[in-house]
Amino acid sequence: MTLPMDDSPQIVIDRVTHLYRPPRGREVIALEDISLEVRRREFVALLGPSGCGKSTLLYLIGGFLPTETGAIRVDGEQVAGPGPDRGIVFQHFALFPWKTVRQNVLYGLEKLRLGREERSRRAQALIDLVGLRDFAESYPAQLSGGMKQRTAIARTLAIDPQILLMDEPFGALDAQTRRLMQAELLGIWQRSPKTVIFVTHDVHEAVYLAERVVVLSARPGQVKAIVDTGLDRSDPGLFRSRPFIDKVDQIWALVRDEALKAQAGHAP
Amino acid sequence: MKGPRDAWAMAGWATLPVLALAWEGVARSGLVRPFLLPPLTAVLERVWTDAAAGDLWRDLASTLYRALVGFALAASIGTVLGILIARDRIARWFFDPLISIGFPMPKIAFMPVIALWLGYFDTSKIVIVAFDAVFPVIVATAAGASNVERELIWSARNLGAGTRRVLWEVVLPAALPQIVTGLQVSLPVALIVAIITEMMMGGTGLGAAMTRASRFADSPGVFAGILEIALVGLILVKGMALVRRRLLLWHPETLAEATVA
Amino acid sequence: MKLAVRYVPLLLLALAWEAAARLELSDALPAPSAVLVAWARLARDGELVANGLPSLYRAGTGLILAIALGSVLGVVMAWWRPLHALMSPLLELSYPVPKSALVPLTAFWLGFGNASKVLAIFLGGTLPVVLGAFNGARSSDRALVWSARSMGASRVRTLWDVVVPCALPELLAGIRIALALSFVLLLTTELYAAQSGLGYLISFLGDEGAYDAMFAAVLTVAFLGFVADRLFLRLTRRLLRWRE
Numbered sequence: 001m002t003l004p005m006d007d008s009p010q011i012v013i014d015r016v017t018h019l020y021r022p023p024r025g026r027e028v029i030a031l032e033d034i035s036l037e038v039r040r041r042e043f044v045a046l047l048g049p050s051g052c053g054k055s056t057l058l059y060l061i062g063g064f065l066p067t068e069t070g071a072i073r074v075d076g077e078q079v080a081g082p083g084p085d086r087g088i089v090f091q092h093f094a095l096f097p098w099k100t101v102r103q104n105v106l107y108g109l110e111k112l113r114l115g116r117e118e119r120s121r122r123a124q125a126l127i128d129l130v131g132l133r134d135f136a137e138s139y140p141a142q143l144s145g146g147m148k149q150r151t152a153i154a155r156t157l158a159i160d161p162q163i164l165l166m167d168e169p170f171g172a173l174d175a176q177t178r179r180l181m182q183a184e185l186l187g188i189w190q191r192s193p194k195t196v197i198f199v200t201h202d203v204h205e206a207v208y209l210a211e212r213v214v215v216l217s218a219r220p221g222q223v224k225a226i227v228d229t230g231l232d233r234s235d236p237g238l239f240r241s242r243p244f245i246d247k248v249d250q251i252w253a254l255v256r257d258e259a260l261k262a263q264a265g266h267a268p
Numbered sequence: 269m270k271g272p273r274d275a276w277a278m279a280g281w282a283t284l285p286v287l288a289l290a291w292e293g294v295a296r297s298g299l300v301r302p303f304l305l306p307p308l309t310a311v312l313e314r315v316w317t318d319a320a321a322g323d324l325w326r327d328l329a330s331t332l333y334r335a336l337v338g339f340a341l342a343a344s345i346g347t348v349l350g351i352l353i354a355r356d357r358i359a360r361w362f363f364d365p366l367i368s369i370g371f372p373m374p375k376i377a378f379m380p381v382i383a384l385w386l387g388y389f390d391t392s393k394i395v396i397v398a399f400d401a402v403f404p405v406i407v408a409t410a411a412g413a414s415n416v417e418r419e420l421i422w423s424a425r426n427l428g429a430g431t432r433r434v435l436w437e438v439v440l441p442a443a444l445p446q447i448v449t450g451l452q453v454s455l456p457v458a459l460i461v462a463i464i465t466e467m468m469m470g471g472t473g474l475g476a477a478m479t480r481a482s483r484f485a486d487s488p489g490v491f492a493g494i495l496e497i498a499l500v501g502l503i504l505v506k507g508m509a510l511v512r513r514r515l516l517l518w519h520p521e522t523l524a525e526a527t528v529a
Numbered sequence: 530m531k532l533a534v535r536y537v538p539l540l541l542l543a544l545a546w547e548a549a550a551r552l553e554l555s556d557a558l559p560a561p562s563a564v565l566v567a568w569a570r571l572a573r574d575g576e577l578v579a580n581g582l583p584s585l586y587r588a589g590t591g592l593i594l595a596i597a598l599g600s601v602l603g604v605v606m607a608w609w610r611p612l613h614a615l616m617s618p619l620l621e622l623s624y625p626v627p628k629s630a631l632v633p634l635t636a637f638w639l640g641f642g643n644a645s646k647v648l649a650i651f652l653g654g655t656l657p658v659v660l661g662a663f664n665g666a667r668s669s670d671r672a673l674v675w676s677a678r679s680m681g682a683s684r685v686r687t688l689w690d691v692v693v694p695c696a697l698p699e700l701l702a703g704i705r706i707a708l709a710l711s712f713v714l715l716l717t718t719e720l721y722a723a724q725s726g727l728g729y730l731i732s733f734l735g736d737e738g739a740y741d742a743m744f745a746a747v748l749t750v751a752f753l754g755f756v757a758d759r760l761f762l763r764l765t766r767r768l769l770r771w772r773e
Contacts, residue, residue: 064422082425094419098441098518111428141520159427284618304638362538369539372758374712377750379720380735380743384557460627464717467632475629479721482633490637494630501625 008076009037010195011061011163016070018056030056032220033070041193045200045210047255049262053221054199058165061197062088074163084108087161091168093148095140101151102127102136108159126154129188146177153185163195170205182208186233203252207231207244215254218262225254306488314492323477324496330472331500334390335462338397339455346402346454347447350409351439367406375400376464383469393465401458408450412443445519448512455508459501474500559741568745576730577749584726587643588715591650595707599655600700603662604692613663620659628653628710632717646718646726653714654707661703665696701765708761712754 013036020028030053038044046054059065061072063082072079074086082088095104105126109119127136130150140148149169156164169185170178186209189196200206206213207229217224229247231238238244288308294300295307318324352359353367379396386392416439424438440447466475474497481489516522543561550560559567571577606613631649639645669692677691678684719728727750734743 059422062422062426064425082422084426084428086426088422088426090419090423092417092419094417094423096420096423096438096441098444100518107424108427139518139523141518141523155423155427284622287619365536365538366542369755372709372755373751374709374716374754375751376713376716376720377731377747377754380731381747384735384740384743456625456627460629463627464629464632464713467629467717468720478630478633482637485637487637490634494626494634497630498622498626501627505625 010040010042010075011036011038011197012073013037013057013061014071014073016057016060016072017068018053018060018065019068020056029220031060032222034222035070036214036223038195038197041195042212043189043196043198043210045198045206045213046216047200047203047206047213047251048216048221048224049218049255049259050201051219051262052216052258053219054201054216055167057216057221058088058167058197058199061163062086062165064088084111084159085161086163086165087156087159088165089149089152089156089167089169091171093140093145093152093172095148095151095155097140100137100139101132101143101154104140104151105155105158108155112159122158126158129157130154130184144177145173146181149173149181150184153188157188161194163197166196166198168199168201171200171202178205185209203248203255204239207247207251208233208238213251215251215258218258224258227251227254303485303487306491310488311491311495314488315495318492327472327474327477328496328500331459331462331466331474334393334397334465334473335455335458338394338462339401339458341394341398342401342405342454342458343451345398346405346450347409349402350406350447350450351413351435351443353406353410354413354443355435355439363406367403371403371407375403376461379465379468388469389471393462393469396465397458397461400461401454404453404457405447405450408453409443409447412446412450413439415446416442445516445521448515452505452508452512455504456501459497459504463497557740559744563741564744564748567739567741568749571742571745577727577746580725580727580730583643584715584719584728587646587718587726588650588711591647591714592654592707592711594647594651595654595658595711596704598651599658599703599707600662602655603659603664603700603703604666604696606659607663607666607696608692620656623656628656628714629717632714632721636718636722641722641724646715646723649718650711650714653710657703657706657710658700659703661700661706662696665699665703666692668699669695698769701768705758705761705765708757709754712750712757716750 013034015033015035016031017029017033018031020030022028034053034057036057046057048054056065060067061074061079063079063086079086096107099107102123105123106119109122112119114122124136127133130153132147132150132154135143135147140151143151149172153169170181173181182205196210198206198209211229213227213229214223215225215227216222227247227250231241231243231247235241291305291308295302295305295310315324349359349363353363354360376396378399382396382399383392386395420438420442421434424434429437462473463475463478466473467479470476470479474493478490478493478497480486481493513522547561550558550563602616606616628649631652635645635649635652639648673691673695677686682690715726716728719726720732723729727746731743731746731750734740734746
C-alpha cells in the first residue's frame with residue numbers, strides 16, 4: 001500500500017461513540033460523538049481528567065475495543081482490530097513475565113518473515129537503543145519500573161509501527177525516572193519520526209512532549225479544546241522558560257474545570 | 269539468632285527423636301500389647317526385609333505407576349478443559365455445573381461403578397485416580413486462565429498474534445503459577461486415591477500390601493506400610509515443589525527466594 | 530429460573546445417559562429411569578435409612594471430635610509458642626500421610642465395627658481443622674488483640690472475644706475440607722469392611738448384581754456429599770456475615 005502523498009490526515013476519528021458495559025449495573029457513555037484528526041508523524045497528547053475516556057479513545061484507535069457508532073480510519077481504511085501499524089505501550093508495561101527482556105523484544109519480530117540473524121540483530125539494536133544491553137537476559141521481575149517501560153517501548157518499536165499509541169506510559173514511574181524517560185522518548189521520536197498519540201493527565205508532560213494538546217472534557221468524553229504548543233524543544237531551559245509556563249497555565253485553565261467536574265461527578 | 273523463641277523451635281525438632289524413642293519405649297515396656305504397637309525397630313526391620321526381598325519395590329512401582337499415570341491424565345485433561353472453560357462461553361456453560369457438583373462429591377463413591385465397567389486391574393484404578401485428580405486441576409487452571417491481564421493479551425495481539433497463538437503463548441504461561449498450584453493439590457490426591465483403590469481391589473501395590481497385613485494381623489506389616497506410604501507422599505510433595513521452582517523460574521516468588529538466600 | 534438454566538447441562542447428560550442405556554450396550558449400564566425406580570424401592574424398603582443412620586453416626590461423631598479437638602489445638606498452638614514448637618514437626622510429618630492409609634490401621638486396632646471407622650474419620654479430619662484454626666488464629670490482627678488487652682481483658686477473654694472470630698474464616702475453610710474428607714473416609718471404611726452403612730449397601734448391591742439399585746445408592750451418597758458441602762457453605766456465609 002503506497003503512502004498517500006497528499007496532506008490528508010493519517011488518523012480520522014469520525015463521530016465516535018463508545019459505551020462501557022460493566023458486568024453489573026447500567027452502561028456508561030464513555031465517549032460521545034467525538035471527532036478528531038491526527039496528521040502524519042505528529043506528536044499529539046490526549047489530556048483530561050480521570051474517567052474522561054482518553055485511554056478508551058486510544059484503545060479504540062488501537063482496535064482493542066469496538067465503536068458503538070462512528071468510525072475510525074487509518075490511512076483511509078477503517079480500523080477493524082489490532083495491528084502492527086499501531087503499536088501500543090501500556091502504563092503497567094504488560095511485559096510477558098516469563099520471558100527475558102530479549103525474548104520480549106523478539107516476540108513481535110517472530111511474525112515478520114525475517115531470518116533469525118536479522119531478527120536478533122534488530123532486537124539487539126533496540127535493546128541498545130533503550131540502554132538495556134546489560135539486562136537483556138533478565139526477567140521483568142528483576143527490573144525497575146523505568147527499565148520495564150524501556151523494554152516495553154523497545155518491544156513495540158521492534159514491529160516498526162507507523163503510529164505509536166502510549167497510554168500514560170510514565171504514570172507508574174517515580175518523578176525522576178519520568179523526567180528522564182520523557183527526554184528519551186522525545187529523542188527517539190526526533191530521530192525516527194512516527195505519529196505518536198500520548199495519553200496523560202499531567203499537563204507539564206503534555207506540553208513538553210506534544211506539538212498539539214487535545215483537551216478532553218469530563219465523561220462523556222468530547223474534545224473540549226485543541227492547543228498548539230509551538231515550543232522550541234532544543235532549549236535546555238525549556239521547563240523554566242516563559243512560553244512553556246504560559247502554555248501550561250493556558251491548558252491547565254482548560255483542564256481544571258473538567259477535573260472539578262469529574263471529581264464532583266464521581267461516586268466512589 | 270538466639271533467644272527463648274529459637275530454643276523452643278529447636279526443642280520442636282528434638283521431639284522427633286524423642287517421639288521415636290517414646291514409641292520404642294512404650295512398645296517394649298508392655299504398656300500396650302505388641303500387637304497394637306510394634307516397636308519402631310521391628311517396623312523398620314520389616315521395611316528393610318521387604319526392600320531386600322523385592323516386595324517393597326514391586327508394590328511401590330505398582331502404586332506409583334497408577335498414581336502417576338492417573339495424575340498425568342488428570343493434568344493434561346484438566347489443563348485443557350480449564351483453559352477451555354476460562355476462554356469459551358459455551359464450554360463454561362456446559363461444564364460449570366458439572367464441576368461445581370462434581371468437586372464436593374465424594375468421587376470415591378463411584379469406584380464400585382467404575383470397577384464394574386472396567387474390571388479390577390490397573391485400568392479401572394487409573395481411571396478412578398484420574399477422575400478424582402482432575403477436579404483441582406480444572407478449577408485452578410480455569411481460575412488462572414480467566415485472570416490474565418487484559419493488557420498482556422492486547423500486547424500480544426498488537427504484536428501480531430492470532431487467537432491460537434494468544435492462547436498458547438500468553439494465556440497458558442500467564443496461568444502457569446495457578447495451574448501448578450492445582451497440580452500440587454492434585455498429586456497427593458492421586459496418591460491417596462491410588463492407595464484406596466488398591467485397598468479395595470487387591471493385587472499389587474502399597475495399599476494392597478497394607479490391607480493384606482491388616483487382614484493377617486501382621487502388625488509390623490501395617491505400620492511398615494504407613495511409613496512407606498508416608499515417605500512416598502513426602503517425596504512426591506517435595507518433588508512437586510522442585511518442579512514448581514523450575515517451571516516458574518521467572519516468577520517473583522522464585523526470584524525472591526534466590527535473592528534472600 | 531436462572532438456577533434451572535444453570536443446571537441444564539446435567540439434564541442433557543442425563544438424557545444422553547438414558548439414550549446410551551437404551552442401546553443396551555451392557556448389563557452394567559442401567560438407564561436413569563431404572564435407577565430412579567430402584568431408588569424409590571430402596572427408600573420404600575427403608576434400606577436407605579437403615580444404612581444411612583449408621584453412616585451418619587460414624588461420620589458425624591468422627592467429624593465432631595475432629596472439629597472439637599482440632600480447633601482447640603490449632604488456636605492454642607497459635608497462642609502459646611511452646612505447644613506450637615512441640616507439635617509442629619509432628620503435624621508436618623503427618624501432612625503427607627494419605628489419610629486413607631489409616632483405614633487398615635484402625636481396622637486392625639479396633640476391628641470392623643463403628644469404633645474403627647469413627648477413629649479413622651477423626652484422625653483424618655483433625656489435621657485440616659488444626660491447620661485452619663492455627664492459620665486463622667495467627668492471622669488475628671495484633672492491633673485488635675492489644676486493644677482488647679489494654680482494655681483489661683484477660684488472656685482467656687481476649688482469646689474468646691478477638692482471636693476466635695478472626696480465626697473463623699480459615700477455621701471454617703479447614704472444616705470444609707474435613708467435611709469432604711469425612712465422606713471419603715466413611716466410604717472407604719465402609720467399602721473396606723462393614724456390615725452396615727451406605728458404603729456397605731453399595732458393595733452389597735453390587736455383589737448381588739442389582740446394578741440399578743447400586744447406581745441409586747452411589748448417586749445418593751454422591752448427592753449427599755454435594756448437599757453437605759453446599760449447606761456448610763451456607764452456614765459459613767451466615768457466620769461470616771459481619772465480614773461483608
